[in-house]
Amino acid sequence: MTTLVAIKGGREGLRLHLDEAAVWSDVLGALRSQLNQGAQFFNGARVIVDIGNRSLSEEQLAELMALMREHHLEAAALASTSCESRSAARAAGVVARPVTRSAAAPEAPGDAMFVWRTIRSGQVVRHHGHVTVVGDVNAGAEVVAGGNVVVWGRLRGTVHAGALGDRTAIICAIELRPTQLRIADLIARAPDGASGGHPEVAYVDGDQIAVESWERYRRSNRNDP
Amino acid sequence: MSRVITITSGKGGVGKTTSTANLGAALAMQGLKVAVVDADIGLRNLDVVMGLENRIVYDLVDVVEGRCRLRQALIKDKHFPDLCLLPAAQTRDKDAVTADDMIALTNQLRAEFDYVLIDSPAGIEAGFRNAIAGADEVLIVTTPEVAAVRDADRIIGLVEAFEKGHPRLIINRLKPRMVSRGEMMSIDDVLQILAIDLIGVVPDDEQIVTSTNRGEVAVLDRSSRAGRAFVEIARRLAGEDVPITVFDDNPGLLNRIFGAFGIRPRGSER
Numbered sequence: 001m002t003t004l005v006a007i008k009g010g011r012e013g014l015r016l017h018l019d020e021a022a023v024w025s026d027v028l029g030a031l032r033s034q035l036n037q038g039a040q041f042f043n044g045a046r047v048i049v050d051i052g053n054r055s056l057s058e059e060q061l062a063e064l065m066a067l068m069r070e071h072h073l074e075a076a077a078l079a080s081t082s083c084e085s086r087s088a089a090r091a092a093g094v095v096a097r098p099v100t101r102s103a104a105a106p107e108a109p110g111d112a113m114f115v116w117r118t119i120r121s122g123q124v125v126r127h128h129g130h131v132t133v134v135g136d137v138n139a140g141a142e143v144v145a146g147g148n149v150v151v152w153g154r155l156r157g158t159v160h161a162g163a164l165g166d167r168t169a170i171i172c173a174i175e176l177r178p179t180q181l182r183i184a185d186l187i188a189r190a191p192d193g194a195s196g197g198h199p200e201v202a203y204v205d206g207d208q209i210a211v212e213s214w215e216r217y218r219r220s221n222r223n224d225p
Numbered sequence: 226m227s228r229v230i231t232i233t234s235g236k237g238g239v240g241k242t243t244s245t246a247n248l249g250a251a252l253a254m255q256g257l258k259v260a261v262v263d264a265d266i267g268l269r270n271l272d273v274v275m276g277l278e279n280r281i282v283y284d285l286v287d288v289v290e291g292r293c294r295l296r297q298a299l300i301k302d303k304h305f306p307d308l309c310l311l312p313a314a315q316t317r318d319k320d321a322v323t324a325d326d327m328i329a330l331t332n333q334l335r336a337e338f339d340y341v342l343i344d345s346p347a348g349i350e351a352g353f354r355n356a357i358a359g360a361d362e363v364l365i366v367t368t369p370e371v372a373a374v375r376d377a378d379r380i381i382g383l384v385e386a387f388e389k390g391h392p393r394l395i396i397n398r399l400k401p402r403m404v405s406r407g408e409m410m411s412i413d414d415v416l417q418i419l420a421i422d423l424i425g426v427v428p429d430d431e432q433i434v435t436s437t438n439r440g441e442v443a444v445l446d447r448s449s450r451a452g453r454a455f456v457e458i459a460r461r462l463a464g465e466d467v468p469i470t471v472f473d474d475n476p477g478l479l480n481r482i483f484g485a486f487g488i489r490p491r492g493s494e495r
């Protein structure tokens with residue numbers, strides 16, 4: 001994994017950090033491979049692109065926008081301390097703002113996001129780290145996480161854990177009755193019939209998504225943290 | 226303080242217009258001044274349900290575009306002098322008004338009425354957004370069907386995003402006997418998914434179709450089960466603590482009182 005590109009969730013939503021010092025073509029290359037790896041994660045997402053103090057020409061910015069468009073990633077805004085970069089962005093019709101270093105510095109504690117409500121049909125929760133939902137994920141709703149997803153409630157919608165390519169991610173719910181589950185690059189449709197009526201865990205076993213009762217899973221993974 | 230309440234749904238044909246007309250009439254029966262507004266522009270039918278179609282001279286778009294004053298467009302109901310209808314334009318489409326127009330209009334109506342009920346078009350488009358723009362509260366109508374409930378869920382999410390407070394739910398066209406045979410979603414099934422407060426349950430009632438065709442609302446008919454359900458909902462809207470009755474399809478059977486099972490209208494908390 002490269003450090004030229006980092007994706008972080010914050011109060012304003014997803015933020016895509018592009019290294020401000022490295023050669024621009026290397027940064028673009030790193031971004032391309034990151035986007036390919038996490039294609040599902042980025043599809044349809046809106047991000048703030050943070051390029052630090054790098055000054056981008058209009059051509060360089062156009063390259064970046066084209067790459068993002070190719071992966072269905074939308075730029076909500078461009079954040080930069082460089083005036084050239086901001087005017088290039090405005091010329092391209094992208095909202096531009098000066099980076100507020102002090103505000104960007106204290107990263108969210110840990111990599112987890114906490115959602116305390118019912119996620120309803122048509123709503124999408126997207127986060128680069130783990131997601132905990134206290135509430136239901138209804139049919140037609142979507143949770144997309146780079147890490148694990150825990151639903152303290154009924155999971156009836158679609159959840160994608162490990163969406164940046166992590167097959168070790170798991171999905172747990174008090175009632176696991178999803179429309180569809182995805183972990184990394186794997187997809188599982190809901191098994192027909194009702195859920196077991198007890199908390200369950202979905203994880204990757206070999207090349208497949210397996211679902212097991214929380215009790216069984218816990219016993220067979222006794223040594224895990 | 227007057228209240229502006231929008232009646233909406235995700236799926237079409239679940240009973241928004243029927244609910245608006247009946248709740249309007251039921252509130253007027255309590256002696257309140259009520260305006261019902263048809264915000265389903267281009268597909269108006271609140272006037273037909275209330276039997277006022279042939280009295281329309283001006284409509285909502287005429288008011289918004291300044292061709293007439295609000296007073297001139299309001300039509301008095303045949304039965305309740307304190308109930309007025311502001312009809313939609315039939316020959317225009319939803320783009321004829323904006324959310325700001327609707328806010329201005331509802332503010333004008335607040336000055337004259339205790340309750341303003343807005344009949345919203347179905348769906349998540351501009352028409353729906355306009356219909357809730359001026360609202361203080363929102364009622365969601367659904368039938369106990371999977372597709373309708375799914376769409377209601379979508380709408381509830383949008384209403385919450387517009388910060389219109391917690392919407393309340395009307396379950397319409399319930400058939401208790403189908404529920405008891407396991408052929409229809411129960412009240413609990415619906416509430417488990419939507420997780421919002423229930424304000425009332427209206428039974429499926431064939432009489433509604435015949436009374437609607439005559440342009441008479443169900444609440445006028447004391448023998449109508451749907452009409453009685455709407456009267457109850459209107460009382461809850463006005464803040465009374467009334468347990469929710471589920472009127473059975475067979476009028477001879479004893480009604481099941483749901484209040485006893487812990488399902489309480491939200492008004493009772495106030």
Ligand SMILES: Nc1ncnc2c1ncn2[C@@H]1O[C@H](COP(=O)(O)OP(=O)(O)OP(=O)(O)O)[C@@H](O)[C@H]1O
Nearest residue numbers: 237238239240241242243347398428429430433434
């Ligand atoms: N409780 C009921 N029992 C029987 N029929 C009903 C009931 N409620 C509504 N209906 C019927 O269902 C049909 C649709 O009702 P209505 O027009 O009120 O729905 P709507 O949600 O306003 O529809 P639209 O989305 O087209 O505006 C009408 O024919 C009406 O008579």
Ligand SMILES: [Mg+2]
Nearest residue numbers: 241242265270
């Ligand atoms: Mg209607």
